[in-house]
Amino acid sequence: EPEVTQTPSHQVTQMGQEVILRCVPISNHLYFYWYRQILGQKVEFLVSFYNNEISEKSEIFDDQFSVERPDGSNFTLKIRSTKLEDSAMYFCASSGTVNTGELFFGEGSRLTVL
Amino acid sequence: RKEVEQDPGPFNVPEGATVAFNCTYSNSASQSFFWYRQDCRKEPKLLMSVYSSGNEDGRFTAQLNRASQYISLLIRDSKLSDSATYLCVFYSGSARQLTFGSGTQLTVLP
Secondary structure, eight states: OOOOEEEOSEEEEOTTOOEEEEEEOOTTOOEEEEEEEOTTSOEEEEEEEETTEEEEEOTTOOTTEEEEOOSSSOEEEEESSOOGGGOEEEEEEEESSSSSOOOEEOOOEEEEEO | OOSEEEOOOOEEEETTOOEEEEEEEOOTTOOEEEEEEEOTTSOEEEEEEEOTTOEEETTEEEEEETTTTEEEEEEOSOOGGGOEEEEEEEEETTTTEEEEOOOEEEEEEO
C-alpha cells in the first residue's frame, strides 16, 4: 500500500538552529501539506502546496518557515531559527485531489528544541 | 466559539459496548466532514467520511446534521483495538484546509 514517508523520525536541536524535515508523498498525489501537533494538543494546519507553490498557509506559518519541493519526490519543511515553542510532532500529508479532505499522513517527525 | 468542539472524554467502555461521540462545528461554510482516528503518538488516519444521509462502515455509523451543525460517530460492539482518539475533522473549500477537533479519547476495557 502506498504511503507517505517522513525523515527524520525524531530530531533534537538547539534553539536558533535551522531544521529541515523531509517528506516523500504518495507518488501520484498532487497536493501536499504540513501539519503540526504540540504534545497533548490538537493537530494544526501549517501549509498546503500545489503546483510548486503555496496554496494556503496558517498564522503559524510565519517567515521562519518555508517549504520546498526540490525534486519530483521530496517535499521539505524548513524552520530557519527554531524556538522552544516549535517543539512538536510535524506531520506531512498528501492527497490526490483537493476538495475531498481525504489526506494520507506520514508517521510524523518529532522535533525537540532545547 | 471554537471552530470544532468535541467532548475530550475519556470514554472508558467495556468490550462489546456501544459508544457515541458528537462534535459541533461553527463554520457553516464547511463542506466535507470526516472522522479520523489517532493512536497514541501516531499519525491521524481517515476512519470515514460523513455524509448528510448518514453512512455506515461495519460497526461504525456516522451522521451529519447541517441544520444543527454537528456530526456524530457511533461504534457498536466495541473492540479493544478501537481504543484511540477520535478526531472530528471538517474541510472548508474556501480555506482549502482541514480543521481538526481536539479529539475524544476512547478506551475499550476487557
